[in-house]
Amino acid sequence: xxxxxxxxxxxxxxxxxxxxxxxxxxxxxxxxxxxxxxxxxxxxxxxxxxxxxxxxxxxxxxxxxxxxxxxxxxxxxxxxxxxxxxxxxxxxxxxxxxxxxxxxxxxxxxxxxxxxxxxxxxxxxxxxxxxxxxxxxxxxxxxxxxxxxxxxxxxxxxxxxxxxxxxxxxxxxxxxxxxxxxxxxxxxxxxxxxxxxxxxxxxxxxxxxxxxxxxxxxxxxxxxxxxxxxxxxxxxxxxxxxxxxxxxxxxxxxxxxxxxxxxxxxxxxxxxxxxxxxxxxxxxxxxxxxxxxxxxxxxxxxx
Amino acid sequence: xxxxxxxxxxxxxxxxxxxxxxxxxxxxxxxxxxxxxxxxxxxxxxxxxxxxxxxxxxxxxxxxxxxxxxxxxxxxxxxxxxxxxxxxxxxxxxxxxxxxxxxxxxxxxxxxxxxxxxxxxxxxxxxxxxxxxxxxxxxxxxxxxxxxxxxxxxxxxxxxxxxxxxxxxxxxxxxxxxxxxxxxxxxxxxxxxxxxxxxx
Numbered sequence: 001x002x003x004x005x006x007x008x009x010x011x012x013x014x015x016x017x018x019x020x021x022x023x024x025x026x027x028x029x030x031x032x033x034x035x036x037x038x039x040x041x042x043x044x045x046x047x048x049x050x051x052x053x054x055x056x057x058x059x060x061x062x063x064x065x066x067x068x069x070x071x072x073x074x075x076x077x078x079x080x081x082x083x084x085x086x087x088x089x090x091x092x093x094x095x096x097x098x099x100x101x102x103x104x105x106x107x108x109x110x111x112x113x114x115x116x117x118x119x120x121x122x123x124x125x126x127x128x129x130x131x132x133x134x135x136x137x138x139x140x141x142x143x144x145x146x147x148x149x150x151x152x153x154x155x156x157x158x159x160x161x162x163x164x165x166x167x168x169x170x171x172x173x174x175x176x177x178x179x180x181x182x183x184x185x186x187x188x189x190x191x192x193x194x195x196x197x198x199x200x201x202x203x204x205x206x207x208x209x210x211x212x213x214x215x216x217x218x219x220x221x222x223x224x225x226x227x228x229x230x231x232x233x234x235x236x237x238x239x240x241x242x243x244x245x246x247x248x249x250x251x252x253x254x255x256x257x258x259x260x261x262x263x264x265x266x267x268x269x270x271x272x273x274x275x276x277x278x279x280x281x282x283x284x285x286x287x288x289x290x291x292x293x294x295x296x297x298x299x300x301x302x303x
Numbered sequence: 304x305x306x307x308x309x310x311x312x313x314x315x316x317x318x319x320x321x322x323x324x325x326x327x328x329x330x331x332x333x334x335x336x337x338x339x340x341x342x343x344x345x346x347x348x349x350x351x352x353x354x355x356x357x358x359x360x361x362x363x364x365x366x367x368x369x370x371x372x373x374x375x376x377x378x379x380x381x382x383x384x385x386x387x388x389x390x391x392x393x394x395x396x397x398x399x400x401x402x403x404x405x406x407x408x409x410x411x412x413x414x415x416x417x418x419x420x421x422x423x424x425x426x427x428x429x430x431x432x433x434x435x436x437x438x439x440x441x442x443x444x445x446x447x448x449x450x451x452x453x454x455x456x457x458x459x460x461x462x463x464x465x466x467x468x469x470x471x472x473x474x475x476x477x478x479x480x481x482x483x484x485x486x487x488x489x490x491x492x493x494x495x496x497x498x499x500x501x502x503x
Contacts, residue, residue: 194384
């Protein structure tokens with residue numbers, strides 16, 4: 001199904017279990033959760049129809065791209081769709097680990113009661129607020145909440161912001177934020193053809209070329225202050241950092257493995273969460289703002 | 304929309320422990336047990352290849368002061384990420400990667416002048432003072448022996464002030480300014496056979 005936002009994820013999971021040692025245990029869960037989301041959308045393809053901004057002409061969009069300004073398209077999210085997907089991901093967590101039933105059920109109750117029933121659409125900010133409440137009440141840790149919320153939001157946004165004919169001019173854009181929705185990226189890839197660095201928006205899935213030696217967060221281009229680290233024995237995942245803003249993002253070197261089709265980077269991201277922990281221990285913060293590491297895990301930081 | 308802490312506690316009972324990613328198998332165990340020394344920090348330095356006159360953009364990966372890799376710069380308008388075999392071998396000039404993957408100084412890299420005397424079967428190491436003095440002396444001797452003030456051109460003697468016994472080859476490893484000065488210098492000596500290794 002070309003409509004599915006994660007077509008090809010099954011092969012990607014297979015590939016990732018071979019590349020990332022730590023992913024073998026979690027691969028089953030990732031497959032189950034992606035399966036459930038795709039089955040949900042297969043049943044009703046009317047969910048999250050493509051967003052159209054009638055006020056934005058291709059000329060204006062091109063002008064914005066030329067100035068490295070994001071279009072900042074953040075359509076409202078259907079409340080029922082959000083709640084349904086949230087429930088879906090949570091139920092997959094319970095199926096994977098029944099011991100979490102009580103905790104996840106509590107979170108679900110909270111989400112059910114968070115939005116008022118007569119509200120049809122919700123904003124990303126309102127969803128972030130729900131996440132903050134859940135974190136405050138400690139039913140979910142930072143990393144799990146990040147997984148659940150980012151999965152649900154990206155499932156919707158990838159469908160809504162897919163295909164922006166004439167508007168998306170990535171050939172003109174060199175900015176660090178997503179050219180479509182304006183979110184800061186968490187990962188990217190080195191293209192297998194020429195090694196160009198393509199960033200990918202974790203929210204809407206847009207890819208754009210970004211200079212190899214440049215920080216997407218603070219635009220720092222001083223090569224002495226930029227770099228990356230890898231783990232001995234695995235050159236696929238690079239953690240790029242900037243010493244000025246102290247932020248990191250992950251880059252997957254697609255030249256290191258054979259790729260038949262398009263890469264599903266969200267799978268690589270979930271398979272390489274240990275690199276987020278390493279980056280945190282090295283003193284770097286996620287430039288995307290996504291907390292894939294809990295504070296407790298960083299308690300023995302080496303700085 | 305608004306939910307207070309109290310109503311939330313009432314709603315959930317708040318008895319269960321916090322659920323984490325480790326609970327679903329995504330436990331980041333590899334990193335937590337990995338020896339921190341296994342992390343390899345690398346910096347990327349965009350620069351220009353000096354092997355020929357095309358001037359391809361390259362990105363050199365530098366680890367602990369050693370160039371460990373060189374690849375084409377995908378953002379460079381000339382080569383767009385590609386690189387020839389000579390350019391790709393940049394990182395092997397001063398260091399080579401040994402069998403275990405560690406960079407070691409290239410044993411074949413010349414660090415001292417080598418001199419082969421006329422008729423000798425091998426090279427001998429010389430210091431820079433001797434080498435430069437010898438080169439200067441031989442250039443002068445050759446020029447003096449073969450200097451031509453005039454030449455017969457179309458049946459007429461014209462002033463040429465040149466020597467055809469010496470040729471000069473510029474280096475792509477020198478900057479434009481250095482090559483400009485070399486060119487001025489050899490022209491002043493009367494050398495007319497001037498070329499450059501990066502001429503394509």
